[in-house]
């Protein structure tokens with residue numbers, strides 16, 4: 001199977017995973033990216049089973065609406081049973097790097113609210129240790145150079161993702177060569193740099209379940 005076919009398989013598996021738990025009041029948290037798009041397309045088949053969705057980006061909100069799925073403002077939603085999203089890297093503890101599509105901040109917010117975070121990924125995303133994928137860090141624009149200098153002190157090589165403005169008006173630094181021995185430790189350290197909005201390590205709120213697309217089928221993994 002190609003990578004695209006694996007993405008489609010996990011998108012469909014995620015829709016099947018939540019289907020029996022949906023009711024007419026359910027609101028589903030939906031992530032961003034090509035794998036999340038596969039999930040949205042599968043979820044649309046079930047759109048009469050649930051109330052609507054909360055989106056982690058403007059792009060996702062648009063795709064949901066295009067499918068006729070109502071999109072709610074997170075501030076008007078009391079509880080979210082599920083959040084389904086892709087990842088750029090995932091380890092065996094279901095800690096993630098996310099933000100390749102610059103949606104990390106809203107993704108982290110929706111994941112924080114959700115009772116169950118289901119990550120969907122093809123097997124190319126599974127790693128022993130996080131950090132080969134450059135870690136996205138969203139910053140307040142005026143703080144970009146200062147934050148970059150602080151990231152160098154942590155051992156990273158930050159590169160400004162030129163031309164990208166996030167849905168929140170932030171900018172992105174992609175940090176190469178970071179040694180991430182403790183994902184939670186690094187997530188906290190980077191969050192404490194003044195001017196950082198969010199970083200793409202999802203360790204304090206890791207995924208609860210991973211649906212991993214492999215050549216032998218979709219595997220369901222929980223944290224080790």
Ligand SMILES: O=C[C@H](O)[C@H](O)[C@H](O)COP(=O)(O)O
Pocket residue numbers: 031032033034035036085086087088097098099100101102103104107
């Ligand atoms: O900002 C983007 C998100 O974190 C995506 O979930 C992540 O980049 C994975 O995207 P894709 O499914 O396209 O590989």
